[in-house]
Amino acid sequence: MTEARNIEVKWPKNVNEVPKEIFVREDLFEIEQEKIFRGPEWHPVAHTGELPNKGDFKTFDLGKVPLLITHGQDGEYRVFYNACSHRSNQLETASSGNKTEFECPYHRWLFNPEGELIGCPNSKEFSPGFKREDYPLGKPRTELSYGLIFVTMSEETPPLEEWIGDVMPTFKQAMGEDGDLRLLGYQKVSYKSNWKGYNDNDGYHAPLLHTAFTLLNWQGGQGHQYMDKTRGHLGFEADLKPVPKSEMIKDHSLVEYIGDEANMGSRLIQFFPTMVITRHLNIFNIRFAIARGPVDTEVHYAYFCHNSDDEEMVKHRIRQASNLLGPCGMISMEDAAVFHRIHIGSNTPGNAIFQKGVTSFDELPTDVKQNDESGNLPRWEYYRQVMGFERAEV
Amino acid sequence: MSGVSVDLIAQVDALQAQYIRALDNRDFQGWVDTFDTAEDTAYFCTPAENVDNNLEIALMYDDCRKRIEDRVTFITDIWAGTFQDYRTRHFIQRTHCEQKQEGLYLVETNFSIIYTPESGRSDVQVAGVYKDEVLINGGGAKFKSKKAIYDTTVLPRYIVYPF
Numbered sequence: 001m002t003e004a005r006n007i008e009v010k011w012p013k014n015v016n017e018v019p020k021e022i023f024v025r026e027d028l029f030e031i032e033q034e035k036i037f038r039g040p041e042w043h044p045v046a047h048t049g050e051l052p053n054k055g056d057f058k059t060f061d062l063g064k065v066p067l068l069i070t071h072g073q074d075g076e077y078r079v080f081y082n083a084c085s086h087r088s089n090q091l092e093t094a095s096s097g098n099k100t101e102f103e104c105p106y107h108r109w110l111f112n113p114e115g116e117l118i119g120c121p122n123s124k125e126f127s128p129g130f131k132r133e134d135y136p137l138g139k140p141r142t143e144l145s146y147g148l149i150f151v152t153m154s155e156e157t158p159p160l161e162e163w164i165g166d167v168m169p170t171f172k173q174a175m176g177e178d179g180d181l182r183l184l185g186y187q188k189v190s191y192k193s194n195w196k197g198y199n200d201n202d203g204y205h206a207p208l209l210h211t212a213f214t215l216l217n218w219q220g221g222q223g224h225q226y227m228d229k230t231r232g233h234l235g236f237e238a239d240l241k242p243v244p245k246s247e248m249i250k251d252h253s254l255v256e257y258i259g260d261e262a263n264m265g266s267r268l269i270q271f272f273p274t275m276v277i278t279r280h281l282n283i284f285n286i287r288f289a290i291a292r293g294p295v296d297t298e299v300h301y302a303y304f305c306h307n308s309d310d311e312e313m314v315k316h317r318i319r320q321a322s323n324l325l326g327p328c329g330m331i332s333m334e335d336a337a338v339f340h341r342i343h344i345g346s347n348t349p350g351n352a353i354f355q356k357g358v359t360s361f362d363e364l365p366t367d368v369k370q371n372d373e374s375g376n377l378p379r380w381e382y383y384r385q386v387m388g389f390e391r392a393e394v
Numbered sequence: 395m396s397g398v399s400v401d402l403i404a405q406v407d408a409l410q411a412q413y414i415r416a417l418d419n420r421d422f423q424g425w426v427d428t429f430d431t432a433e434d435t436a437y438f439c440t441p442a443e444n445v446d447n448n449l450e451i452a453l454m455y456d457d458c459r460k461r462i463e464d465r466v467t468f469i470t471d472i473w474a475g476t477f478q479d480y481r482t483r484h485f486i487q488r489t490h491c492e493q494k495q496e497g498l499y500l501v502e503t504n505f506s507i508i509y510t511p512e513s514g515r516s517d518v519q520v521a522g523v524y525k526d527e528v529l530i531n532g533g534g535a536k537f538k539s540k541k542a543i544y545d546t547t548v549l550p551r552y553i554v555y556p557f
Contacts, residue, residue: 095443095547185444185451189549212472249467250460298548303451322455328439328553330468336552337477 011389014361016354023194023346026294037063040157042150044275049181055098070113079151080137146179165228170235174267174279181304187326190298193339195291203270215248225368225375232378236268257281283321301326409535414484422466430536435459439542439557480511501526520546
């Protein structure tokens with residue numbers, strides 16, 4: 001830990017204010033990598049539905065740390081550092097694929113998907129007492145929940161179930177109750193936004209931004225937000241009323257819900273620090289975000305179907321997901337624009353001041369209504385504490 | 395170009411030019427007009443990574459004429475006033491053209507798009523290949539389907555305009 005680095009941030013007294021400088025100060029980024037991305041948090045890196053077959057793999061980065069996620073021949077899912085256990089040459093370059101072994105080209109060390117070193121030429125000339133079994137691929141701690149694969153690089157991170165905490169019921173529903181999902185594809189994009197600006201504004205926010213809702217005369221049903229007490233993870237649940245047919249769009253299937261109306265509601269999860277998961281209409285969307293730099297947040301929008309879907313349902317999900325919730329989606333393109341614009345605007349002095357739903361300047365909100373923006377405040381308080389920033393007394 | 399006549403090639407090229415000119419001029423009705431009027435006329439804009447892995451999710455999945463027309467509504471009505479605008483310049487190079495059946499041609503064309511944000515520097519937005527089905531009859535050439543398959547694994551920003 002680098003407590004001694006003297007990072008000072010003037011955090012305002014009121015709980016509904018966030019200093020804009022934290023979005024744009026580049027010196028905070030490395031500290032955040034250490035305290036948050038390599039700190040005591042779980043980070044989702046893949047869903048088992050992306051690796052359905054034995055031998056399937058995916059690469060992903062936790063901040064700057066390259067990871068290799070495998071589906072072993074024994075059926076287990078594992079996450080390794082994507083670096084040879086010899087001299088740390090990047091082991092796999094593809095973003096996904098299927099392999100029975102991974103070979104480092106530098107000195108031809110060979111690993112199986114279970115991470116064991118199964119071959120290394122000329123090992124008789126290696127250091128005294130060299131044993132292959134001492135050189136498996138390194139790995140971070142890994143746990144799964146509803147098929148979502150999480151890693152942490154800290155020994156202090158609590159067990160995953162405890163870390164997910166109060167939002168577990170909504171998380172379960174967002175993952176289709178059992179997590180038995182299958183990948184339909186990705187939309188990958190880089191935002192010129194700090195990761196905090198991305199997370200603060202993705203996921204749930206007031207619908208005023210979205211002209212589509214007004215133009216379509218689409219009234220959301222009753223809903224509520226609630227937050228995990230420790231980290232401020234946010235869960236959002238709402239009934240959803242069917243979208244009325246409109247002259248505005250000619251192909252109504254884009255916003256049509258197929259299925260049992262009892263299961264029609266929206267579910268949304270925002271995990272600290274960067275993950276957003278949403279189940280909306282017939283879309284399962286997991287947004288894997290990578291904090292690449294102070295002004296570089298890469299988001300992999302991964303879309304899923306349920307393994308029990310018939311062909312027609314899969315097709316409907318593909319048609320709806322592609323055009324609705326991504327970086328070019330009818331609803332979400334506007335969100336993406338806000339990530340960029342918030343970042344630019346945050347270079348001005350002062351604080352970002354939250355308003356809707358704020359009932360106290362001293363205490364964090366516990367009762368947050370559907371369209372309130374105060375649901376983000378517990379996550380900000382957690383961030384402040386993790387970073388060790390003092391709140392001003394006046 | 396496997397036996398396709400110079401005259402037909404010229405019609406294909408004219409259609410592609412009409413397509414990129416409409417987009418670069420932000421003439422979205424002109425863009426729609428490059429597509430055939432049949433119900434099942436299609437436009438897809440898909441990352442190559444998904445195509446390579448047989449994953450069907452696209453960035454733009456307009457598998458019918460109605461969706462192509464709806465895309466114009468997104469741009470001109472629904473998103474108006476929310477996004478940071480940018481100009482585009484498409485650069486294209488036809489690499490293949492063959493006849494599939496009478497009046498229907500398969501055409502492959504490399505494309506790249508340079509984009510220039512309002513008050514910003516020009517940069518490469520995306521590179522890829524168009525895989526098109528072009529209908530040619532007495533009335534001229536139209537797209538029966540157009541697939542913009544882009545190589546750019548991670549797009550450099552959110553996207554407003556079709557590729």
